[in-house]
Amino acid sequence: RYFLDLLMQVLIGLVWWQILSRGSFLVRSLGAGELDIDYSLLIGPVLLLLALGLLVLRVFPWVVAILARVSEGLGPAWLMQGLRHVSRDPIVPGTLVVLLMVATALGVIGSAFSSTLERSQRDRALYMAGSDLRIEHNGDRTPTPLLGLSDVAEEADGTDTAVEVTRIRGSRLIAGFSTETISILAVDTEDFEDVAWHRPDFANGKSLEGLMSDIAPGPSTTTNGHGEGIVLPQDTRALSLWVRPGRPDFNSQLLARLQDSQGFYFDMPIGGLGFNGWRRFEAEITPLPTSGRRFSGGRPIPLPEVTPPFTLLALRVAARGPGFTEPGVLFWGGVAAVTPTGERVLSDFQTLEGWHAIEDYAKPGLYAWESSESVVLDGAGRSAAFSWAPGSFSLRGIRAGGPEMPIPALVSEEILDIAEAEVGDTLNISISSTTLPISVVAVTDYFPTLDPRREPFLVLDLRTLTHYSNMHGKQRAMGRPG
Known part of the structure; x- marks a missing residue:
């Protein structure tokens, strides 16, 4: 019956349209919103083969009848009679043609599916590993540069x-x-x-x-690889600073964060802030031991040797105790590199150019970096004032360089x-x-x-x-x- 062919063609057309419109065999459920397989769409290839089989059975007698008419005056009698017989009774030979078509389709699908599955498994393995070989180790829990x-x-x-x-x-x-x-x-x-x-x-x-x-x-443009900081002279042995705290704070100390020529970051101590008035510090460039990193025996991990030239990245105020609980201010009069031939001024802080407060992006606005004319060093026209409010857990200080x-x-x-x-x-x-x-x-x-x-x-x-x-x-x- 013709309507069976038409019904099957319409059905396969609807299924195929759904597959093309959705782009996959997955659907998202209305309740949980999770992806599930739509099994009704998986029968699309089966329906396609069935529809093609019915179409072949319908068209096959017509094709054989046409071939029989063409062979009447051209081919032998046995060929003409054979084609006429097949056109009148096409069930058995048509079924064989359909079976041959299905077997060929299954072979093609099987070979294509096998190669696709093999590639999928290989891609999944490479995606999980990331490369031909991946080695995991428990290194540093903080962001760490290359360990070599x-x-x-x-x-x-x-x-x-x-x-x-x-x-x-x-x-x-x-x-x-x-x-x-x-x-x-x-x-x-x-x-x-x-x-x-x-x-x-x-x-x-x-x-x-x-x-x-x-x-x-x-x-x-600098050794740290990020265009920040001030590169110190090769023979720098110490840093000198003029500072004045807003009020004596025996709980605070001044540190400098530097980077050596090999890219190693380290802190160096400068001095405490428990005093009044201006004071000049001169501190040797010596890495500050890290207090939190120890072996199981309790021995501090030795710091590697630092190699010049050094890059001055930041000057910061650190708390010796639990932290800053009150606001404060620190005035800066100048910073210089101390060499065997004398001092080389890095900044006299007459302008704020080249220095910025280290911003706390979690709580912006807690730090201020301003110019001051009310509190100045003798002989200077102005100084720089770094002020802070409590409530921040990030590094508190100023950094050398351009806008971040x-x-x-x-x-x-x-x-x-x-x-x-x-x-x-x-x-x-x-x-x-x-x-x-x-x-x-x-x-x-x-x-x-x-x-x-x-x-x-x-x-x-x-x-x-x-x-x-x-x-x-x-x-x-x-x-x-x-």
Whole structure:
């Protein structure tokens, strides 16, 4: 019957239209909103084969009858009679043709499915590992520059390239006091593309090389690699500062944060602030021992030797006790590098140019960096005043350099939904006790080793994250860049 053919064609057409319009065999339930398989759509290929079989059975007698008429004057009698017989009774030969067609279709589908399944399993394994081989270790829980492990790995036989990454957890305040946990992956953007596995469809057709270029740090002018700080003379042995606290504070001390030629961040003590009036400090450049990092035996971890030239990154006020509970102010009269041939003035603080308060992005407005003409050093026309209010947990002080720019980052789509943001916006992300500004430069649906179904993620440059963490966090990151 013709209506059976038409009914089957209409049915397969509807199913095929649903598959094309939805783009997959998955549907989202109205109740829980979870993705489930629509089994009715899975019978689409079966219905297609059945419809084609009925169509062949309907068309096959017509084709054979036409061939029989053509062969009347051209072919032998046995061929003409055979074609006429088949056209009058097409069930058996037509069934064989349909079976042959189905067998061929199943063979093609099987071979295609096998190769697709094999590639899918391989892609899944590479996505979870991120590269041909991944080694996890419990290194530093704070953002850390390269530990040199990649250099050691590259010396092994059969290793072409190795890179280091840091995986940490962050959070973003979304409403009230609730936060959303974010997975943060900091990578070495210089060599990551040579090692990691990636597909362009993860980021709307953009290559991994292009993504790494988006988050790579820009050209730098100083040894720290980020265009910040003041490079001290090669033979600098000490720093000298003129300061005056608003009132004596025996709970506070002055520290300087520096970076050596190998990229190692360290603090050096300058002196306490429990005095009145102006005072000149002169402190040798000696790394301050870190009090929180010890072996199981309780022995402090020895700090590596620092090598000049040094870069002065920041001058900060630290509390010896539980923290700052009252507002305060510190006046600055000058800072100089002490060398064997004398002092080299780095800044006389007659202007604020080249210095900025280290902003607390979690609580902006707690720090102020202003020029003062009421409290000045003898012979000077003005000084600089750094004032603060209590309530901040970030580093408290001033930094040398230009205006601070947010960290470029790749983010998952869910982060934009949570923050109600778009590409080009700046977001504040909390990492441990530090809040850092993040600039959304690109969106990626997937990134190797990160599962967007579990939690949203963002990808940063490792050196940039380490530098910002050292500029804003009280606890400096250990290690050296590789």
